[in-house]
Amino acid sequence: MSQTTTLSRAGVVSRLSLASIALLLVLYGTFFGSDSDFPFGPFRMYASRNAPDGTVNSLRLEAVTTQGELIGVSAGAVGLRRAELEGSLPHMKDEPALMAEIVERYDANNPGKPPLVELRVVVRVYELAGGKETGHWRDRIEAVWTKP
């Protein structure tokens, strides 16, 4: 036969009050907060809406090495995730110094590979019609950094 352990009054009161505070914080975050309120921010993954006749963007990094070769640079190679690069795109456009820092990171993180002389942020824009891919896309170079 098993036994049951119950909680003291203080144990119950402290648990229920902390749980209520946490619940209020996460409700506040959901309705009024932003990503910066993590872990109480809104649960925003895939919450934004793409228009069925609009476009879908996909960002990638391309680079030219000292050997003149055009290569793709994964976000992971500079210590980031693709979505983080997308979130930082406005900063990269405004501050070329940030692009230089990404190149420095790449060179430091990939010591065996030839260094970069040029880095491009390329956004591929796919066109949709009626929620369907039209097969048309264009590559837009959003930011370029070249070794001075």
Add this chain to the structure above:
Amino acid sequence: MTQIVTTPPRRGVARWLLEPLPVHRIAVMRVIAYLFVLVDVFLTTSWVAQKAYAPESLYRPLHIAELLHLPHPTFGYVTTVKWLLVALAVVAATGWRPRLTGSAVAVLYLLWMVVGMSYGKVDHDRFAYLVLLFLLPTAGAARWGERRWSEAAGFALQMTFVAVMLTYFLAAVAKVRYGGWDWPTGATLTRAFIRRGTPLVEWVLGYPWMLVGAQFAMIVLEALSPLILLCRSPRARILLVCGLLLFHVMVFASVTIIFLPHCIAILSILPWERFSRRARDEQPREAVAQPA
């Protein structure tokens, strides 16, 4: 302080949240949750450790980082948090001093997450797992095969259950907030499949009505998610866990996104004592007297 007496009468939400549950479940979840920290650090979120090598000017501190005056994630800070977290998770998985080691793991994992989420992208598969990590220590000592039931165990497990539910329910609220009421008729899944669809789902892009149907199903199911809290019997809980895990496996198969920490939190819903002969409670539990 805890004492052994018959269950005191509790009413309403408190009665549901403090329903005594088998302590064995806590013992099992401690091993799973703390060993998962190693999987997370070395495999599924190894990109957090890369923040030691990320461009410093991309760092956008979260509010909690500013509030707590957390340091800029330098190489030294990230590496220290990582190895402290790993070491304490291993100790905590053994069940030694569960309140102390468990609390340390919870705080260190939160610090680890704050680093990971401070570069312009926040993931939402961490919430229920964080809640689980913060609640496991509150359940106190727990041995494998223990037949005792406790309100402390019940509270930790039921609150994690609520956190799992909220992750779905509040995701529906966020879709209405950011995508608008017409979110389901949009092309959000088209975006997801174009950007990261696997060969398994690429063909669906030719049939937008199917994606719209899937979006309606998603938001309706998320909005109805509070109903999962009605799963009380062991059988209902097992079916629910299988259903939820199946959903996440399907998401992984289509867009290679797996909510792994969230799946670990889902496992806490299972009646683990059912799978252990030693922990199974064959006799009626005399101690849980119905309140008069």
